[in-house]
Amino acid sequence: MSITSNDKTSARSPGVNYQDLHERDSRPVPEVLRWQSGGWLGDEDIPVSRYTSREFHELEKEKMWKRVWQMACREEDIPEVGDTLVYEICEISLLVVRTSENEIKTYHNACLHRGRQLREYDGNAQELRCPFHGFCWNLDGSLKQVPCEWDFPHIEKDQWGLPEVKVATWGGFVFINLDPDCESFSSFLGDFGWHFEKWPLEKRYKSVHVARIFPCNWKIVQDAFSEAFHVVATHPQLLAAIGDANSQYDWKDNYSRAITPNGTPSPHIKWTPTEQEMFDAMSDRRLDEPPILTLADGATARSTAGDGGRATLKEVLGDKADEVSDAELSDSIYYTLFPNFHPWGAYNRICYRFRPYEDRHDMSVMECMYLEPYDESQPKPPAVPIHWLGVDDDWAEAPELGLLARVFNQDTFNLPKVQKGLKSMKKPGVTLANYQETKIRHFHTRLSEWIAKP
Numbered sequence: 001m002s003i004t005s006n007d008k009t010s011a012r013s014p015g016v017n018y019q020d021l022h023e024r025d026s027r028p029v030p031e032v033l034r035w036q037s038g039g040w041l042g043d044e045d046i047p048v049s050r051y052t053s054r055e056f057h058e059l060e061k062e063k064m065w066k067r068v069w070q071m072a073c074r075e076e077d078i079p080e081v082g083d084t085l086v087y088e089i090c091e092i093s094l095l096v097v098r099t100s101e102n103e104i105k106t107y108h109n110a111c112l113h114r115g116r117q118l119r120e121y122d123g124n125a126q127e128l129r130c131p132f133h134g135f136c137w138n139l140d141g142s143l144k145q146v147p148c149e150w151d152f153p154h155i156e157k158d159q160w161g162l163p164e165v166k167v168a169t170w171g172g173f174v175f176i177n178l179d180p181d182c183e184s185f186s187s188f189l190g191d192f193g194w195h196f197e198k199w200p201l202e203k204r205y206k207s208v209h210v211a212r213i214f215p216c217n218w219k220i221v222q223d224a225f226s227e228a229f230h231v232v233a234t235h236p237q238l239l240a241a242i243g244d245a246n247s248q249y250d251w252k253d254n255y256s257r258a259i260t261p262n263g264t265p266s267p268h269i270k271w272t273p274t275e276q277e278m279f280d281a282m283s284d285r286r287l288d289e290p291p292i293l294t295l296a297d298g299a300t301a302r303s304t305a306g307d308g309g310r311a312t313l314k315e316v317l318g319d320k321a322d323e324v325s326d327a328e329l330s331d332s333i334y335y336t337l338f339p340n341f342h343p344w345g346a347y348n349r350i351c352y353r354f355r356p357y358e359d360r361h362d363m364s365v366m367e368c369m370y371l372e373p374y375d376e377s378q379p380k381p382p383a384v385p386i387h388w389l390g391v392d393d394d395w396a397e398a399p400e401l402g403l404l405a406r407v408f409n410q411d412t413f414n415l416p417k418v419q420k421g422l423k424s425m426k427k428p429g430v431t432l433a434n435y436q437e438t439k440i441r442h443f444h445t446r447l448s449e450w451i452a453k454p
Contacts, residue, residue: 011435013245015267018259021243026303027325030198032345033259033333037252041441045429048422050444051217057361061090064339064450067179069188071341071353072096074206074369075172076383078104082124082139087176091359094165095119095128096174099139104169106176107162111135122385128162137162171201171343172371190253192337199328199346201371205381207349208370210398212389213357214412216419218364219443222340222354224411224418225366226439228260228332232268234410239266240273241281241301249438256442257345260332263302275301282330284403305330309347316373336439338446347373350404362419363391368401368408 019036022029049056072087078098085096086109093109095118109117111130118128118137127144129136136145141162146152166177168185170193175185182188214221224230231244238244243261245268250257262282265273273281276291278301283292295304309329313321324347333345342352349370357363367386374381387398395405395412422430432441 013267015243015246016261016264018243018246018248018261021261021264021302022325022327024300024302025326026306027323029325029327032195032198033325033327035195035250036248037250038438039251041251041438041445043432043434045427045431046440046444047429048425048427050447051220051419051422051430052362054361057356059451060447061359063453064447065089065178066092067177067182067453068339068450069168069175069177069182069185070339071337072106072174072176074383075104075169075174075202076205076380077122078174079380079382080124082126083122084119084125084128085122086119088358090356092178093117094176094178096167096176097128097139099141104167104174105139105141106165106167106174107141108165112160112162171196172204173201173341188254189337190255192253192255192335195255195257195335195345196343201343201351203373203376204349204371205374206369206383207372207381208400209367209384209386210369210389210395210401211365211367211386212393212395212408212412213391214364214366215362215391215416216364217362218340218354218356220415220418220422221364221366222342222443223440224415225334225342225352225354226256226336226443227258227437229433229436230411230414232266234414235407237284238281238407239269241278242266244268245436247436249435251438251442254338254446255335256439257333257335258439260334261327262330262332263300263305263326275299275304279304284406302326302330313347313373316375336443338443343371368404370400 073085073096078085078096081098081100083098087094087096095107095109097105099105109119111118111132113130113133113135116130116132118130127136127138134147138144141164143157143160146155166182168175170189228244228247231238231242241263243264244266247258247260263278265278276295279295280291282301282305285291303326306326306329310321310324313324328346333348334342335345336342340354344350349372351369351371353367355365357365389397395401395408398405
């Protein structure tokens with residue numbers, strides 16, 4: 001019997017539907033978690049060449065990276081006038097500068113004399129002076145000084161401002177676009193901001209920032225953090241308390257979302273865990289360790305996680321913390337704003353970014369940030385500097401990640417082997433699930449649209 005398109009889009013796991021869990025919540029669940037969106041995106045294979053080909057990397061660079069809005073940094077990374085941050089994508093180096101209390105500009109990070117990078121490191125500067133010959137610009141990009149000016153009568157000073165790229169801010173993040181004719185950021189963003197109105201990211205500060213280099217294409221790494229389908233094989237220790245195959249996937253315009261319920265068992269397991277066993281799995285308890293908490297009679301893993309989260313949030317939200325639902329404090333709610341920005345929703349601190357490493361099609365950088373709420377009656381805490389890990393480093397070398405480091409190591413074990421396997425694979429395409437890999441499909445659909453633009 002043939003399968004209709006409708007059948008393809010409606011097939012779901014026989015486990016608990018995510019929306020049904022809301023009826024058991026101890027608090028009202030916000031509308032944004034009841035929102036559902038999507039549709040049929042096709043079932044064609046994704047060409048292997050997208051992950052392995054230098055030619056596709058060049059196409060991606062010219063058609064997407066040089067034209068798309070992309071996150072460069074947090075605003076608190078450059079809090080003071082004169083603070084500068086070097087942002088690099090492929091072979092392009094850009095300089096993000098706080099030019100005044102309320103203005104941020106981004107310049108091509110190159111001296112207009114002989115092309116030397118103006119700055120190689122982040123830091124504060126009151127002028128942008130080239131270390132090679134001393135050509136100098138003001139923070140606003142206007143030309144300040146030409147050494148031996150008598151020898152450059154052909155320089156028209158008012159035409160020698162540093163070339164700028166477009167800048168926008170949202171949620172405490174700075175976004176840039178290299179295309180002077182790009183669509184507006186508000187148009188690109190669409191209604192994505194609505195999803196964070198209850199959990200405004202601008203009212204957070206960056207408490208952790210870890211970056212690790214991978215020996216594989218950036219999309220291989222990003223794909224791995226866009227679905228819960230891999231949990232059953234890669235993270236089996238979580239199955240007692242993660243509804244992996246019960247995850248909900250949504251997409252609209254330039255963004256997508258997955259919600260993986262926690263404190264509910266995976267439909268893959270053949271036994272029924274107790275609420276204590278589910279809580280132990282949620283808290284990453286090892287077999288030789290005692291529980292971090294013994295559940296009270298009648299308590300569930302989800303409500304206990306909710307109670308703990310509300311107690312913590314009370315320090316910054318006050319009595320409003322009592323209104324926060326268990327779902328907001330238990331579930332993994334992970335968004336993607338095309339092409340590579342991955343903030344998590346509700347009160348989860350995680351935010352990811354994925355991109356090529358330097359101008360390599362076979363190496364990449366994964367970044368994990370923690371965005372913490374804080375007492376707004378006090379000054380915003382300073383952002384932590386980035387902690388770099390090399391291609392052979394263990395995530396455990398970043399203890400600030402806590403329990404996530406052990407989970408990341410399990411993911412990391414697979415990813416270089418995906419790159420090697422793709423180079424060996426005779427089949428020309430990667431086959432995706434119709435529903436559980438929707439976020440990956442949505443990304444590649446959008447990527448195809450960018451690549452097809454003239």
